[in-house]
Amino acid sequence: MYVDAKAHEAFRTEFEKFSSGLSKPYVESQKKEHMSKNRYKGIYPYDDSSVKVRSNGGSDYINASFIDGYKTPMQYIATLGPMSQQLGDFGLFWKMIWQQKVEKIVMVTNLIEQGSPKCEQYWPKPGTTMKYGDIKVESCSEDEYAEFTRRVFTVTMGSEERTLHHLHFTCWPDKAIPDDVTAMIEFRQRVLSTSNTLNGPTVVHCSAGVGRTGTYIALDILTKEGEAEKAIDISGCVHKMRQNRPNMVQTIGQYQFLHTAVVYSLTFDCKQIKGENFNEYMNKHTTQVLNTQFKHLQHTLETRPKMKQKQWNEINST
Template structure:
């Protein structure tokens, strides 16, 4: 049985001053692994953001699993998170609107610069593909300047799975291409930061694991993930898709190479 629910303490999320920063009831970061923002940045914000550090297969704190910004204050907090944690890659797995519901506010510029508190965000380049878009952004704060690349997968319905497994696996390879150890965590978000976000993180973790081991344990991976980000991988459909995507990658060597024997938990 894979654990589910709020498994660890989450007092910070319930503080009066932080409640407006949680989009969904009961989707809270755990105190022990939440991303704590530096309040000495002259933004007037709190130290709270609905986001958790998640350990990867290769590194601790390899990812940050986050909810998508949905208010002006969470837009600013999102850029504080990216800046303070030296993040250079952001994976977005939701569309801004799905049906008639706003799932995430736009935190990047299309043509003209956008300002979020002390952060000036400028568009540098955009590559649009059928199911995803890659945007290169320049972020400035005072005299400092950083480059951030956003990888936006646009064909993954909420609480469901992508129809095209090959494109998602190709997208994942683009996200991690040429990543350097000194880079900050990869920010992964959808709307709540649990279903699509958890599925993507687990997929990346397990594909890295299978490159170095002759078997992988899907149940153990998802259990550990939920101990860091509550409710990760929301539906049976997403869990089944995760298993199917790993098997698909094992049989299509464009996605990875190495010795593959067995996959536990399937």
């Protein structure tokens, strides 16, 4: 396979061609009254893609950027993992969620990793209700699985009520990559299968909102592109994302992992099957198809040790 045969230096050469750092105006983020809402030096939203939060007849700043999807402008919002040091009571974050009609939050970090805080719990505990500014959030359910946690919230402002799904990928270890590439592919399928009726963007965050966040968004974009076009442009996708927010897909380790993830996303059938539909699924798939799927699975297990080499540990914790 093309990706398996590609040398690490080839990935490095491609990756180093991307523009790094800030390449477009980011004036709003540098205003004195806004600086306290930033967390990492150099991770600032560009003025032309920053998310504006309407507040008291004007607008308020939040370190968040619109990211264009596959043929869909502003399909995602990439943002910092909410911390009280930047956001106080998290009211600004929840106001953004409400104003942008967000129905899905994808979280790809844990709260604490290797003793360092990456994000704070900006949502209420199961069975409780919290008020964040003008927004009331009730935690209706929390279901833990091996690789992710799914939460459902009821979000209320005034007399209007909405349902929000919080999908939290929990097995992306700090300074490493997920142990099984299919775990993220299956997680993405979970996100896709979650209902979305208001057509708002999906919020995605890790800690800085560029590394793991960028890798997840790129996987989603490239899978959709591959399914529609039967061809993909991984370097072009990363370049475009970096026009929306600096340093998306932050390290060569993430870039290399993205290649492998896209290959399996497009070739390995990880779509969910309801229990009542399993017999129908088996009847539609020949022994040859099932054998092919099994070979793909074997290939994943055989190539995984290679992905454990030193260069894969270059992945950034954000």
